[in-house]
Amino acid sequence: MSEADVAVKPVEATEPVVDNQTTQAEETKKDAGVLKTTARTDYKNFKNNRKFDPSALEVTDDADAIRKQVEFYFGDWNFAQDKFMWETCGGSENKPMPLEKICTFKRMHRFQPYSAVVAALRDSTFLDIEGEEGKEAVKRKVAYQSAGNTRAKSEAATVYVKGFGDESPSTQLDLENFFAKFGEVKGLKLRRTGENLFKGSVFVTFADEETANKFIAMDPAPKWQDEHELKIMTKHDYCEEKSDLIRQGKLEPNGNSSKKFFEGRESGSRKGKDGSRDHDDWKKRRDFDQKNGFRGGRGGRGGRGGRGGRGGPRSGDRRNGKPSEENGADGDNAKRARDDEGSANEGEPAAKKVDTKEQAE
Helix, strand or coil, X not given: CCCHHHCCCCCCEECCCCCCCCCHHHHHHHCCCEECCCCCCCCCCHHHHCCCCHHHCCCECXXXXXXXXXXXXXXXXXXXXXXXXXXXXXXXHCCCEEHHHHXXXXXXXXXXXXHHHHHHHHCCCCXXXXXXXXXXXXXXXXXXXXXXXXXXXXXXXXXXXXXXXXXXXXXXXXXXXXXXXCCCEEEEEEEECCCCCEEEEEEEEXXXXXXXXXXXXXXXXXXXXXXXXXXXXXXXXXHHHHHHHHHCCCCCCCCCCCCEEECCEEECCCCCCCCCCCCCCHHHHHHHHHHCCCCCCCCCCCCCCCCCCCCCCCCCCHHHCCCEECCCCCCCCCCCHHHHHCCXXXXXXXXXXXXXXXXXC
């Protein structure tokens, strides 16, 4: 999320997109009953692929809804991933943000009049509102503090769910209401291709790992719209599943990673122009290996599987078989979550078709 609505937004691990071939029958059997996506990608204007439209929301002065929305922006889950919020408030410096700016966020347009927003926030137990009339500013009562394991705890409470079909203008809101029935939700990210097309799956982060596990263990399992089966697993298991496919050669790691913002730092960006190694450029590494007859490759002395030397795992290298995690399909994670997806953006890198076996979803 980020610059609320002047843009488009909210946090999803991504794996490469490849051609569907020999494993299609196996995948179809495994996901039998799961609603598929059928929408076509608009390659001329990627913005058309994103269907969410908060302008369709009914105007209201509901105090609870106002507090919930603004508290979400400042809440730990979104605040740490939302570049615009973080930088405007100075992170843990807890600088107040003008309420007038917050009201420009797309999801805030429905809350009218301005005085109703002010009144609602004065009753917040999480936020403080200060300043003269018409120029109020908002900040957290307690400044954000990194616990060190904040990210790990959030990941442990995150579940991958697939089977929601094509996106409509209300899909984001419909999914928020759907998951709210199973416990407190901190964030919900619609997973998208690099062209902004909804993949039919989400990452939903519950309040804690226990709540997430209860959702996964539900029997009978939840169904979308009371009729469609869902594929449900922890985010960790999902990433492991994709990593296995990469190691088996059925998926090619996607090299088009974008920057991911968290607690004031950006990571995962491709480098290279400054002379540093581009961990994501698998084509260059492949060409280099081919020119050298794959010497020093897998196995054998000095190979990557060898006794610790250069063959050891290299952090950030796509060859370790781990799917990447992206933030912001448009590279603008400061604006998307809070508006389009109600959470720190989890866009995905541009789809890359390769000569492999399975479609990553």
